[in-house]
Amino acid sequence: QSVLTQPPSASETPGQRVTISCSGSSSNIGRKPVNWYQQLPGAAPKLLIYRSSQRPSGVPDRFSGSKSGTSASLAISGLQSEDEADYYCAAWDDSLNGYVFGTGTKVTVL
Amino acid sequence: EVQLVESGGGLLQPGGSLRLSCAVSGFTFSNYWMNWVRQAPGKGLVWVSIINNEGSDTSYADSVKGRFTIFRDNAKNTLFLQMNSLRPEDTGVYYCGRDGDGDDPIDYWGQGTLVTVSS
Numbered sequence: 001q002s003v004l005t006q007p008p009s010a011s012e013t014p015g016q017r018v019t020i021s022c023s024g025s026s027s028n029i030g031r032k033p034v035n036w037y038q039q040l041p042g043a044a045p046k047l048l049i050y051r052s053s054q055r056p057s058g059v060p061d062r063f064s065g066s067k068s069g070t071s072a073s074l075a076i077s078g079l080q081s082e083d084e085a086d087y088y089c090a091a092w093d094d095s096l097n098g099y100v101f102g103t104g105t106k107v108t109v110l
Numbered sequence: 111e112v113q114l115v116e117s118g119g120g121l122l123q124p125g126g127s128l129r130l131s132c133a134v135s136g137f138t139f140s141n142y143w144m145n146w147v148r149q150a151p152g153k154g155l156v157w158v159s160i161i162n163n164e165g166s167d168t169s170y171a172d173s174v175k176g177r178f179t180i181f182r183d184n185a186k187n188t189l190f191l192q193m194n195s196l197r198p199e200d201t202g203v204y205y206c207g208r209d210g211d212g213d214d215p216i217d218y219w220g221q222g223t224l225v226t227v228s229s
Contacts, residue, residue: 098169
């Protein structure tokens with residue numbers, strides 16, 4: 001099963017901004033919306049961004065998403081220690097007739 | 111409040127079978143497509159299977175096709191995953207997930223249930 005490509009790690013000091021990329025193809029990100037998930041250690045994934053750029057209620061506006069062509073990105077501004085987690089992107093893939101997930105990015109707050 | 115609660119995980123030998131359940135509440139189950147996603151220890155999320163709201167249409171990842179079967183009981187608000195011919199590489203936490211509206215991916219997740227396949 002193909003995957004969406006993310007950098008394995010990202011780090012920044014508190015208060016700074018970190019951006020995570022998610023690279024796909026024309027059969028997934030290029031034509032379908034992207035969701036982003038946050039997975040804290042030992043916990044289930046939690047929806048962070050849906051429809052590429054929308055935040056569910058309760059998610060701080062420090063988190064933002066965007067999509068262009070076959071790539072998407074997640075930005076976390078005003079980084080806080082509680083943001084240390086793994087982050088995954090996901091999209092439906094028309095060729096595979098299933099979901100594909102990103103490889104995951106571990107965010108560390110220095 | 112939307113809730114999804116998985117159960118049925120355990121330790122079993124290669125070649126064995128197991129049935130996972132996902133009991134849902136807080137939304138109209140029969141209106142939503144549902145998914146199973148797994149995560150091997152220390153690894154990323156991998157989609158396993160999806161079923162439409164009526165239970166008449168399914169799709170599977172290549173790695174489980176022919177071995178796993180997804181089905182649902184809308185009267186009991188429960189999603190299932192029947193896993194046969196289990197392999198060590200099937201080991202991991204299995205999550206059920208509610209599909210989002212329209213083309214949106216999974217919006218709600220259960221807490222997961224651990225399946226360990228080992229001799």
